[in-house]
Amino acid sequence: MSGPLTGEPLALEARNITKRFPGVLANDSVDFALEKGEIHALLGENGAGKSTLMNVIYGLYSPDEGQICVDGKEVAIRDPNDAIAHGIGMVHQHFMLVPVFTVAENIVLGSEITRGPTLDMRQAERQIRRLSEEFGLQVDPQAVVEDLAVGEQQRVEIVKALYRDARILVLDEPTAVLTPQEADDLFRIMRQLTDRGVSIIFITHKLKEVLAVADHITVMRRGRVVGTTTPEETDEQGLASMMVGRDVVLEVDKSPAQPQQIVLEVQNLSVQDERGVVAVRDVSFEVRAGEILGIAGVQGNGQTELVEALTGLRAPQSGRILLDGREVPFHNPRYLIEHGVAHIPEDRQKHGLVLPYSIADNLVLSTYYREPFSRGVQRRQRPINARAGALIEEFDVRAPGAFTPAGNLSGGNQQKVIVARELSRRLRLLVANQPTRGLDVGSIEFIHRRMVQVRDEQIAVLLVSAELDEILSLADRIVVMYHGRIVATLATAQATRDKLGLLMAGSGL
Amino acid sequence: MEGTIVHTPRPSSISRFLRNYGVAVAVVLLILIGSGISYSITPLRTTAVLAATLRASTPLALGALCGLYGERSGVINIGIEGQMLLSAFTAFLINAYVGNLLLGVLVGVLTGAVMGLFLAFMSVTLRMDQIIGGTVLNILAFGLTGYFYQQGLTTPGKLQPIPLGPLADLPLVGQVLFNNPPITYLTLLLVALSQYVLFFTRWGLRTRAVGEHPRAADTVGINVYFMRYANVIIGGCLAGLAGAYLTLEQVGSFERMMTNGRGFLALAMMIFGKWNPLGAWGASLLIGFTYAFQTRLQFMGTIEIPPQFFGMLPYLLTIIVLAGFVGRARPPAADGVPYEKE
Structure with missing residues (x-):
């Protein structure tokens, strides 16, 4: 494990970042410090503000307040181009790969190598092979991305960041889509990267993984940083309590x-x-x-x-x-x-909810045709709304209101809407x-x-x-x-x- | 998802080529073989039909390229018909009043570009439904040209064939390929150029990325809105050129609704050609051939069938081809989906 090197400037520092969305304070004066060559886990529940912070660092959101420093110098990051120029690379939770393109085409996209006006894919493929050997990341530059397994696609994303000379790598929920074996592979790769001086921010909500791979752990809750700790100082129970803000069973x-x-x-x-x-x-x-x-x-x-x-x-x-x-x-x-018979389906977005419908309408999907929600052929909005208000309260659905489309909710809150509907009959x-x-x-x-x-x-x-x-x-x-x-x-x-x-x-x- | 490294067999380059350009290859082969046989029987008629095929395919190929630039970048353009019609009209008016053919063509191209800009504004900036946006263009063109149409207006001449030196004297090929008016030549160049641009240049890679997965393009610093605007306007120029072809090269005058559905046929050619310039060109040749063939049949007049039935041929073939032969044509994944930055 590569410990903190005293005296060296921080790879990345975010100071006092505040980001507001309509009705939500997504980041509230957040401070975050990443040392060179470390794996720093950013832990928090869905909606805690982890992704917002990373999108600010990667230039996808502009913060309302705060500064970002790279290698000790303050930098302005207005869009992903700026972030890439400062050596920041991001592997998004939903891969940003064009499925019908080859691995090489995906990697060079936006930073193409050309000879005259023509793309020089041979040269690109040579560079990708060199990177993949140097960092122990096996990818086939000529394979088409949609034919690849999820774990391979993730390696392509990492090579894509390294191709842009990323020294700071943000991995957003990288293990959510992986099998346990693929996740182990990923952790091995992360170690190889830090050994070569890359600093990694590892976003997750899985406690076991954090304890296994992180050097430092920063926990966020409801838009704020609750604290920073190390795996030695804490355990699953401790981290869970920090994340949720109370003792968790x-x-x-x-x-x-x-x-x-x-x-x-x-x-x-x-x-x-x-x-x-x-x-x-x-x-x-x-x-x-x-x-x-x-x-x-x-x-x-x-x-x-x-x-x-x-x-x-x-x-x-x-x-x-x-x-x-x-x-x-x-x-x-x-x-x-x-x-x-109540049913909580396997795929909540496909079979559990009508995503464009409001929470209120989703809550009466199985009862809309009965009293008091309708009379004859006519729907009655008032009882539907009253029912929604009561269930949102009872089942602790976190949403701006009963008329928010179900598609705008986080996964946890979507599931709570389904549970509320099914258990209230x-x-x-x-x-x-x-x-x-x-x-x-x-x-x-x-x-x-x-x-x-x-x-x-x-x-x-x-x-x-x-x-x-x-x-x-x-x-x-x-x-x-x-x-x-x-x-x-x-x-x-x-x-x-x-x-x-x-x-x-x-x-x- | 089982192992860490799954190597899926990659189709060989030949089979990939055939899958993408099978249409073009088959059509060109068929026409070559057919015309070879037919040339040995009636050389004159064969030459005439083939030359007419190339010319009839010109506006279709240009229209298909217009649709292709738009859709490859993620914007559906069903307003090609309108772009062609209004461009045909403006190009004709300029020629009629100024008497300069080149200026007429340029104004036609410009008209198409402006309509492309309008479509891009509606579908990229306003995020309107793109089918509605295209329909707006069509209605606009039908209305404007119908209202300002002047009966009996004629022009001083149209674009004439330019024989390419000794090449034009070759038997068959000389007349078919090397003795054409300028826009027909230009179209062949544009087809080849588009194929190169889309698949072998930075611009093409970025255009296709924006049409497949705009957010991925955005995260590597590509300006999605700019790419879509630019490609829709490029498409507009091509549709404008097709319009200018109709009035200044093919007919020499303007008639109400003279595009006669070619803008929509062009979209079918684009799909038949699987969103590839060469494929779309092959499809255009096929339909161009039926145009030429049915005209020839009408002239022969030996068969007692009303000419309207022959006139149906190109459209009938389009329906058959689209319904049965396209197979699994896959449009760009983000085709028709407005992009919204977070």
């Missing part, structure tokens, strides 16, 4: 389940995916009132199709689904909604598919607490998750799916990570 606190009668019974269900391949094979299980049944499994083992069949979005090939002992018609979402069964994917600590804690609360109200809960920690901490019983079949059913008390991991990989016990 990382473990879910719940009493033993008291299962009652069977609510959902699935008998010999088989479901095909859209290509006509059997995705769910002859699956049978039941969920009782007052228990959480967890479905564990690596993604793509039939969970999506199973949930779609249970929520009426996909017609099964064979089998029966019984709700409170009565057989359910296939492919009929409204029947299920009216009989008390008369309920018998809650089906939650990856309910906390991509969310920050505070929102995860909130959603977990609500799910346990729902269980304690004698409602049956079916939880599908690829996160083992989530299954182990929430579920009362666990079934493991592998290649469309249920390969094991066990009580959570008997389940360990190793045991589940083996079952999920298809090796029986």
Whole structure:
């Protein structure tokens, strides 16, 4: 680990940065100091102001107040060109790559090498190969970007910054899209870069990663810097409290389940995916009132199709689904909604919300046609608004107002809108598919607490998750799916990570 | 997403070339073979049809290039018809009153450029729906030319063919390729130049980046708005040239609605050619050939079919081609999407 080198000027210093957006103070007198050759983690929940600060440093936003110094000298950064000229490179969370261009074309874009009026791609490719050897970043300059895996695309983004002589590299949520193996690769690359004198700002909300790779950690909350620390001085619990501003329960606190009668019974269900391949094979299980049944499994083992069949979005090939002992018609979402089935879908933006609609309208998506939200063919706005106000309050949705389009909310707040809508009806069964994917600590804690609360109200809960920690901490019983079949059913008390991991990989016990 | 390094097989350069320019290659080959056979039977008629093919394809190719510059930078231009029509009109008026053909062409080009500027203003600065913006251009042109149209106005002459020395005396090719009026020659140069500019220069790389992923271009310091304005105006110049071709080179006078849907056909040529200048040119040749062929059929008059049916040929072929043969043509990803800086 490369420690701070005393006496040398800071690679980057942001002083007193303030940035206001209409109705929001995104950055409130933020100070941030990056030493040469260090990995400095910038930690915070969604909406804490991390991305705003980085966009100010990269010249995409102009700050209302404050200065930025590079190598001890104050600089003016008005647009990305200025940032690039001062050696600042940024790898955005959503990659800024043109999918149909080659790797080389993407890297040189904006700083092209030409011979006369003609692009000199050979020369560019030579330079890229040299950079990729020097920094140990494998990229193929002639490959087309859309053919590359996510991890490779990220390497292209890093080479793109190095090609512009970046000495300061900003990585915005770089691990959000990576598999654990790809993330490990990235951390190795980050170390190689700092060994060669590059300074890295690493934006994230994943606590384990921060402790593993950072030299310094700066925590932001609601537009302000809460403090700067090092991995030696703190731990997960400490960082989580700094991020959220109060003590956070990382473990879910719940009493033993008291299962009652069977609510959902699935008998010999088989479901095909859209290509006509059997995705769910002859699956049978039941969920009782007052228990959480967890479905564990690596993604793509039939969970999506199973949930779609249970929520009426996909017609099964064979089998029966019984709700409170009565057989359910296939492919009929409204029947299920009216009989008390709630659904937190896997893809909240695609299947959970109508993004251009307001929060208020999204909150009545399953009830808009009933009293008091409509009378005859006419919608009644006042009860809809009143309901929205109450739910926003109860579920702590952070938004400028009930008429904000759902698409403008952060992921955590979008999920809260869905949870608010689904849990505010008369309920018998809650089906939650990856309910906390991509969310920050505070929102995860909130959603977990609500799910346990729902269980304690004698409602049956079916939880599908690829996160083992989530299954182990929430579920009362666990079934493991592998290649469309249920390969094991066990009580959570008997389940360990190793045991589940083996079952999920298809090796029986 | 499994391994760290996934090497996907890269299509060979030949198969990539065929995928992009298959249309152009097939059309040129077909015309070459067909005309070879036909030349051995009726040399005179073959020569006439082929020469007419090239000329009929000229406004289509120019219009397609106009659409292509716009769409490659992310602006849909369905106002090509209007740009052509108004340019044809202004070019004709200048020639009629001033009597200078070159000045007429320049004013036609300028008219197209100004209309391009207007379209860019609507779609880039005002972020209007681009289909509406293009429709505004069309209605404007239909209205202005209809209102100021003067019946019986004639011009002193039109652009004449320029034989290129001894090349023009070659059998078949000489008459078809080397004995054409100036805008027809210029179009061939512009097609080649556009192909070069779009795929082998800094300007082209940036234009395509802005049309595919404007935010990515923005983050590396490319001015998205400037690129879109410039490319739409370049397109306007080309549509203006197509308009000037119609009045000053092909017909020699102005008629109401004389573009006759060529601006829209040009868009189809652009799609058929998969947003590549060479491909669009090949598609234009194909439709140009049906124009020439149907004219020839009407002149022969040996078959008892109303001439209107022959007149339908180019449009019919366009429908067939667009409906069935385009395959997976993929427009630029940000085509038609206004860009908003954060």
